[in-house]
Amino acid sequence: MRSLQDTTEEILELAAVHFKVPRARLQPGDDFFKKLGINSLQALDLLTRLEQHFQIELPDYELQGVSDFRTLAERIQSRL
Amino acid sequence: MKNFRGKALSWDVVDGAIEVTLDRAPCNEIGLTTLPELEKLVAALDTLAKELHALIITSARKEGFCAGADLRELYEFKQKLPPGELRSGLRDFLERIHTVMNALDAAPLTTIAAVHGVVFGGGFELALTCDLIIADKMARFCFPELRLGLIPGFGGIPRLRRDVGNGVVRDLLLTGRSINTTKAQSAGLVSQLAGEGDAMRVARATAAQIRKFDRATAIAAKRFIKPIPYDELRREIEIFCDLFERPAVEAGLQKFVESADALPYLP
Numbered sequence: 137m138r139s140l141q142d143t144t145e146e147i148l149e150l151a152a153v154h155f156k157v158p159r160a161r162l163q164p165g166d167d168f169f170k171k172l173g174i175n176s177l178q179a180l181d182l183l184t185r186l187e188q189h190f191q192i193e194l195p196d197y198e199l200q201g202v203s204d205f206r207t208l209a210e211r212i213q214s215r216l
Numbered sequence: 217m218k219n220f221r222g223k224a225l226s227w228d229v230v231d232g233a234i235e236v237t238l239d240r241a242p243c244n245e246i247g248l249t250t251l252p253e254l255e256k257l258v259a260a261l262d263t264l265a266k267e268l269h270a271l272i273i274t275s276a277r278k279e280g281f282c283a284g285a286d287l288r289e290l291y292e293f294k295q296k297l298p299p300g301e302l303r304s305g306l307r308d309f310l311e312r313i314h315t316v317m318n319a320l321d322a323a324p325l326t327t328i329a330a331v332h333g334v335v336f337g338g339g340f341e342l343a344l345t346c347d348l349i350i351a352d353k354m355a356r357f358c359f360p361e362l363r364l365g366l367i368p369g370f371g372g373i374p375r376l377r378r379d380v381g382n383g384v385v386r387d388l389l390l391t392g393r394s395i396n397t398t399k400a401q402s403a404g405l406v407s408q409l410a411g412e413g414d415a416m417r418v419a420r421a422t423a424a425q426i427r428k429f430d431r432a433t434a435i436a437a438k439r440f441i442k443p444i445p446y447d448e449l450r451r452e453i454e455i456f457c458d459l460f461e462r463p464a465v466e467a468g469l470q471k472f473v474e475s476a477d478a479l480p481y482l483p
Contacts, residue, residue, distance in 0.1 A: 177243075180356060181354065184356060188353070196358075197392070
């Protein structure tokens with residue numbers, strides 16, 4: 137069973153690789169829209185990759201108002 | 217007409233199949249630019265079908281297959297037309313779209329939607345007219361219309377109901393959520409999954425397989441197994457027109473139009 141910390145770390149790693157941002161620049165409290173420089177369409181792409189990685193379904197409405205990696209990790213953790 | 221180059225789409229004949237490519241920024245929104253070109257395609261279908269066996273619809277836009285109806289145009293339309301003319305103007309547009317979608321649905325060819333990225337609203341409805349949906353694994357399907365105070369208006373719900381269980385229809389329609397390809401395939405919507413960037417290659421391989429079959433038999437099989445739900449499609453137009461006149465729709469469309477984001481109703 138993954139811990140919340142594990143989940144957060146995996147999200148940061150995946151986001152860094154996919155959006156080509158150095159992993160060291162990403163922190164759990166960061167606003168991923170700003171830090172990754174993405175719009176809602178690209179956030180949807182991130183959601184699809186996270187669903188595939190964690191083998192879960194996460195409805196996009198659960199991410200409305202969510203912009204930091206830590207809260208994103210909490211939403212994912214609740215589906216694991 | 218074996219080749220066509222328009223402002224919103226183009227088509228070519230490749231190995232006995234018509235390949236239709238949507239290509240209008242930002243993400244192939246369907247409105248009064250795309251509709252006449254789809255009408256040209258539909259008008260050419262019967263002639264093309266005499267020599268060809270398949271039709272593939274795909275997109276050249278990296279964002280996805282199609283983000284749906286052109287909501288900015290729809291908002292302007294609602295702003296411009298006086299209330300007395302709004303319903304009849306909207307109905308004319310919907311009748312034209314339904315004529316195109318019904319013709320594609322019934323086309324005497326085996327039709328394939330090769331989709332990737334965003335397959336939303338009217339784009340999802342266009343894909344649903346096809347006999348097969350082949351999806352890039354990063355595709356997402358969604359009916360976001362309830363988020364705008366509407367229902368899908370291009371025939372999506374009757375076609376979705378024809379193809380999958382009512383529970384899936386309710387899930388997509390009533391939550392407005394988007395689903396990934398794993399979910400879409402398990403629901404029976406997607407016939408084959410392709411790796412990233414490979415949907416068109418898989419669609420061409422499928423079209424090559426289809427080419428081996430006797431055309432008359434393939435057409436008879438399609439007509440037997442794929443009824444077109446005309447009554448429900450008519451009802452959909454009426455419900456859409458009723459809902460469109462409500463203030464909630466104007467507010468939803470205005471919010472959409474005023475946002476600078478690509479898909480304002482999404483996170």
